[in-house]
Amino acid sequence: MDKPLASKLILYRWALDEMGFPAQISQAVRGRHYTCPLCHSPMIARLGEELQHHFSHEQETGCTSEAVTRAALGRWITLQLRDAVQKHQVAKVEWTCARCGKSHSADVLAGGGPVHEGYQWGGGAGRFADVALLDTAGNVLMAILIQDDTMPTRETLDFLRGKDAFTVVVPASVTPAGSDFRALLTMGEIVGAACPVLKQVTNIIREGDAIRQALRDVVSRWPGYFYGALESVDGLSNVLKLDNAALWLPPEQWREFIGGTRNPLAPGIQVTMKEWPHHDGGTIMLYYASVRDTGAVGVKRYGPGQVPTPYIDHRFRNRNVTALDIIYYLVMQ
Numbered sequence: 001m002d003k004p005l006a007s008k009l010i011l012y013r014w015a016l017d018e019m020g021f022p023a024q025i026s027q028a029v030r031g032r033h034y035t036c037p038l039c040h041s042p043m044i045a046r047l048g049e050e051l052q053h054h055f056s057h058e059q060e061t062g063c064t065s066e067a068v069t070r071a072a073l074g075r076w077i078t079l080q081l082r083d084a085v086q087k088h089q090v091a092k093v094e095w096t097c098a099r100c101g102k103s104h105s106a107d108v109l110a111g112g113g114p115v116h117e118g119y120q121w122g123g124g125a126g127r128f129a130d131v132a133l134l135d136t137a138g139n140v141l142m143a144i145l146i147q148d149d150t151m152p153t154r155e156t157l158d159f160l161r162g163k164d165a166f167t168v169v170v171p172a173s174v175t176p177a178g179s180d181f182r183a184l185l186t187m188g189e190i191v192g193a194a195c196p197v198l199k200q201v202t203n204i205i206r207e208g209d210a211i212r213q214a215l216r217d218v219v220s221r222w223p224g225y226f227y228g229a230l231e232s233v234d235g236l237s238n239v240l241k242l243d244n245a246a247l248w249l250p251p252e253q254w255r256e257f258i259g260g261t262r263n264p265l266a267p268g269i270q271v272t273m274k275e276w277p278h279h280d281g282g283t284i285m286l287y288y289a290s291v292r293d294t295g296a297v298g299v300k301r302y303g304p305g306q307v308p309t310p311y312i313d314h315r316f317r318n319r320n321v322t323a324l325d326i327i328y329y330l331v332m333q
């Protein structure tokens with residue numbers, strides 16, 4: 001039988017030292033005072049030979065090992081990032097852009113000012129970064145997320161991908177050596193970044209309110225429906241051209257600004273449907289079709305008393321169908 005004490009023992013990898021700096025167990029010194037970054041109670045470095053070296057609370061608390069690691073590593077990243085910004089360091093990264101498909105490079109520290117340890121966006125759970133770098137106007141330039149079994153969630157990643165910020169995911173298991181933010185970056189992964197091409201294209205509507213308004217406007221005119229394929233404009237993909245406007249609508253923006261029910265039809269083929277009430281008592285139906293990496297959007301207004309019953313038959317499960325075929329069928333039925 002296992003010794004009950006040993007099986008319950010939590011092996012903490014991190015603690016704060018006397019100066020309040022995060023220390024990993026590999027750097028711990030016997031006899032020094034350590035505290036827990038979460039509950040701030042004393043911790044002891046256990047550097048014996050029987051067990052893997054670890055920190056333990058002097059008195060048992062409810063702190064989990066994951067939460068302590070997250071708190072200590074978040075503090076470590078915050079301090080190193082602040083230091084790098086103060087020293088005007090350059091931390092150049094390269095990534096393949098999920099938005100335009102091209103390869104870009106940039107200095108993630110450029111324009112950086114305040115560093116927040118723990119940053120919460122308004123408007124909901126999941127909108128949290130362990131560390132955030134802001135510019136002096138208060139815009140988030142970089143969000144750093146520590147990855148363990150619980151975070152970041154899909155919601156957090158989707159939310160951040162819709163932002164114009166670098167999103168970096170750092171595994172909780174990293175054991176950063178020395179004090180170098182740039183070295184830490186190489187242990188993480190860039191999962192989201194603003195697209196420099198997109199930034200240059202200024203006449204394209206990207207804000208949620210304006211996109212929703214444009215979609216309402218287009219069906220308030222005759223003939224009460226609109227459909228179109230998503231195109232590439234000036235190197236920017238997923239642009240929907242309306243009569244006198246162009247909307248930027250990659251799938252993640254649609255999810256954030258419009259939402260709706262997702263209907264998978266076949267591998268790589270899906271339609272998202274959303275119903276809006278219209279001020280005349282009728283209904284507006286919005287459709288977003290993705291077929292592999294192409295997309296199309298349709299909007300249709302139904303008068304009061306008309307009940308939309310969107311229906312897709314089996315023909316649209318076949319591989320040769322285009323996103324525009326699906327949208328045309330839905331809008332015209």
Ligand SMILES: [Zn+2]
Nearest residue numbers: 036038039063
């Ligand atoms: Zn604790």
Ligand SMILES: [Zn+2]
Nearest residue numbers: 097100195197
């Ligand atoms: Zn790009």
